[in-house]
Structure formats: structure tokens, C-alpha cells
Amino acid sequence: MKHIVSTVTVATALVLAGCSKKAPEELPPPPATSTPAPTAGPEGAAPGTQAHFAQVMNGQDTIYFDTDRYNIDSADQAALTQQAQYLAQYPNVRATVEGHADERGTREYNLALGERRANAAKNYLASLGVSPDRISVVSYGKERPKALGSNEQAWAQNRRAVTIILN
């Protein structure tokens, strides 16, 4: 069942990849053309930890969504591919994907929407070969905004799914 869902999601993502998507003005830096080798990660953080993952991902631990949407676009695919590579590098680590929504929706619907976004990311990671058993999801709805403003730019940064390594 999960496999079918993954396939459908990926197919949807490919179809929708051409859609324009309003990107947050303060997007994280674009993905490096070549993925940094996890083994050559920054000093200080032990490989396989959240700190190490966050440093290596350099912003690619987060993907962003359009209003009310949960499709995985090409930028998301690039980020999730990097995440999947990291998870392949450290096959013993587990991860959780946190799904979030902006503040411009009702509380309960946003919880469901965050759940749907986190699952979209999880399913894409699974399609790249990461075992679904290694990935949990949690939705925070609109409860944990990252950007604090009440404007389009802030909302774009808050409609997100963030992958966290469970230490």
C-alpha cells in the first residue's frame, strides 16, 4: 500500500513539476551542483547526528510548499535527493519529517495539511530507496512558525517539511 502511495505521489510530483511556484524570497542557498560528501562533513559534529545532517544539508533539510499544496516540485526533489543520499550513507540513523503550515488557515485543517506534507516528503524519500520504517512523521500545523511575520514571504517560509535526524 505504501509503495502504491509513493508511486502516485512521485507521478503527481512529476506532472506538477512544471507549475510555477512562488519561492520564499529568503530561500536557503540553492543546492550545490555537487552534493558535499557527507564523510567530509564539517568538523565538530559527529556523522549521523542531527547537527551533522543540518550542516551537511545546508538548508536542503527543508522543502517548501505552495498554499494548500503538498506536491513535491523539482527544487524539493533536489533537496530530498540529497537527504536520501545522506540517509544511504548512514543506514543506521532514523529520521522524522516535520510538516508545517502557514498561519492563514484553521488550526485543525493545518494539522492535517502538515501531516500530508510530511508524508509527501517521506514518500519521496521512500521512492529513492530509503526504508519507510526509518522515517516517522509529525505535523505541527501552524503551531511552530519559523518566520514570524504575517506576510506572504513569511508564510512561504512556514509552509514546509523539515527532515530531522533522530539521534
Next chain:
Amino acid sequence: MSLRIAVLLSLSLLAAPAMAQDIVPPPPDVVDTDGGLEVTVTDESAWQDLGIAIPAFATNADVATPANNQGTAALGAELGRVVYNDLKFNGLFKPTGPDSLPRPTYPQITAPAFNQWGGRGAEMLVHGYVRAGEGGKLTVGCYLYDVQLQNELVRAGWVVEPADWRRAAHKCSDLVYSRLSGESPFFDSRVAYIAETGPKDHRVKRLAIMDSDGANHRFITAGNATALTPRYSPDYKKIVYLSYLDGNPRIFVYEIGTGQQHLVTQSKNVTFAPRWSPDGKTILYSMAIAGNTDIYRVSAQGGQPTKLTDSPGIDIGGSFSPDGSRIVFESDRSGNQQCYVMNADGSNQKRISFFGGRCATPEWSPRGDLIAFTHIVGDLRVAVMNPSGGGLRYLTNSWQDEAPTWAPNGRIVQFFRTAKGSGQASLWQVDLTGRNERRLPTPVGASDPAWGPVLP
């Protein structure tokens, strides 16, 4: 629930002459005889202009009471103030309170000085008394008089524990309100909500309860785990709510008497958006499995849940019609949030909202005639519609008003308002005219109000 309420059939301690008028004449709907006063239940603007004098309640003897450290005389003034504030803050009538009125004597409670009150422009007069009895119990009497007719319209009395003295005042407010408006009572009720403190990105959210007027406030959870979306059980013995207690959103049933709580259903999936059926025997909840959210129902005693919806989208929330036969809920199966009605067994699901924008958080009025909801067209506004989806009418117009909850009589809704930028949340209420809107007093920020029924 130590409260004992008894309608006093006899007020033998009161002045004997008044007893001759004990038989309350059948109250006429229109009591005016010379054009100054019309009381009709259908025209709100007319009865809301009614002048009501509410002086301090009298006492037979000023004695000590746990309800007020200055004794029963001071308590009598407090009782009058609670009634005054109930009627004033809800935009009902034009009351004048104890602090600007002479205090009647104890015998005058059943034999008012009508000429004195008529001279003050009062059309209606509320009199009351408080008496300390055995074991500290308080007897509170409440009388409503028509000043021009010099008639008693209604009376009632209650015996309460000292800690419940405010309930006696709310009962008096309900008596006056119901007699004059023809509507059902609602003041003697409580609200569960979420108390909010801290910055926008680290908001602490605690389960809290209070009386319908904001008094008797109490925090229930400590704030270590985010708490959301509470609902009082109809008997006020439990609160069902969402907590991140184990790091994931799950629905818990909190028992007020014992302080214990348990999961509403054993599942490793996310559960949220809990609701009670009107009889308290069933809990509705929503569960997300792999990103797909559907609505389930389960016995409040536990057991096997029944899945009510099966669309691939987000089906969430739900509110029973007062007779328990139907459920209004929200679904994005059409592409975005809209309101739908189904039978309580999940059959016959039909969309009812076709007015543009999004329809969210529908709540069926306890009267059955209206559904309150959040209408989203950029801004979030509280609105009502009839159960067929017609008659859309806005009650509020602000940047973000969300999640209406009905007063027990279906004439007022509370909701929460979020401020742009800061995200500060506060509780508000508005009547069905949309004209009488006010903020509820809460010690800290507040959201997710859930108004319970009239207290048992």
C-alpha cells in the same frame, strides 16, 4: 459538582404581606399599557433597549460566609454586580448596577418600593436576597418585577455551596434573560479553552477552564506539552483535547474529577479534532494515515472505532446536529475546504457550502437552526448559515477570527481572534446580530474556546 439547586417553593422567611402576591400572574408577552415598553421576543432591537435596575441583593442578617470575607451583605452586592455584568457585557438590555443604585431592605425584596424605581427610569427591577444557612450553604432568591405594572414577573431561588455563589447569580441572570427575551438560558455554563503564553515561535499552550463570564479561571495542564482544541463533555465531567504529550498529536480524555487522562483510541496514527455527541456517548475524531485524514466515531467508553468518511482528501472535524442524527464536517475532497453534512453513520454525504471561499470549523447550533463556521477568503471571519448552506451571514470582520463555539442557547458564539504579526490570540464573543461583540477577560492569551451546555 457539589452544587445543589432547589427551586424554593416557599419563601416563608420573607415578609408576609408579599405572600399574598405569590401567585405569579401569567406574564403577558407585551406588558406595556401606555406605549413606553414593548417586549417581544422576535425583535431584538426593541427588548435590548429595556432599562433594568439591579441593586445589591439584600440579606436577612449580615453574617460571615466563606463566599465573601466581608459577610453576606457584601456578598449581596457582589451577586448584584454579577447579574449586572452578565446582562451588560452581553449587550442585553440596559442594566444599571448596584454601585449606582440604593440598596433595598430585606422586606423590600418581596415588596419593592415601585415609585422610587419608577422615578429612576427603570422599566424592570431585579431584586434578590442571600441568606446563610446550615453548614454554610447559601440560599439565594431572585425576583423580576415590572415597575410600571408593579407586578412580579418571575421568581426563583437556589441553595448553593458557598464556592458556587456565582452560579446562583448566573441562574438569576438566566431567569431574567429568559423571561424577558423568550430565549433559553446560557449564563450558568463554562468554557474550556487554550491559554497561550510566550513568543510566536515558542508558544506555550495550556488547557484551561473558566465560567462563561471568565470567572473561576483554572489551568488544567502545566504547558510542558502543547494542548489544543478542547471540548467539554455534555455532563462537564470530562474534557477531550489534543496533546503532544508523547511528541505526537493525540487525543486524550481528561477526567476533571480525578485528573486522570487516557487516549481516546489506541493507534500509532495521528488523532485530532475531537468532538462529543450531544448525549456524550460518542466521540468523533479525525485520524491521519499516511497523509490521508478521515473522520471516525468511537464510543466514549472505548471499543472499536467506526470510519465515517473515505475520501482521499482531508475529512476533518465534525459537529452533531442537536438530535444527534447528522454531522456537519469539513472536507477538501473538492479541492479546498468546504462544509458537508452526512448522517451520523457516515451515509449520504453532501456538500452544503457553495458561496465561494472556504468553509471551515462548522459547528451546529444547539438550537439546530444554524451552523456557525470560519469563512476563509484571505481573511478568516466567523459566519453562520442554515443547515442547507443558505443564508450566509457574517458575524465578524477582522483579520483572523476562527473556530466559533455556540452558547448553550444558540444565540451567541465565542471564537478566537489572532492579531496580525504578533499572533497574539484572544477570546471574543458576538451575538447573532453581529452588533454586540466583546472580548472575554482571560489572564493570558487565549484560543480554541469550547462552550459547554447549561450546567447540570
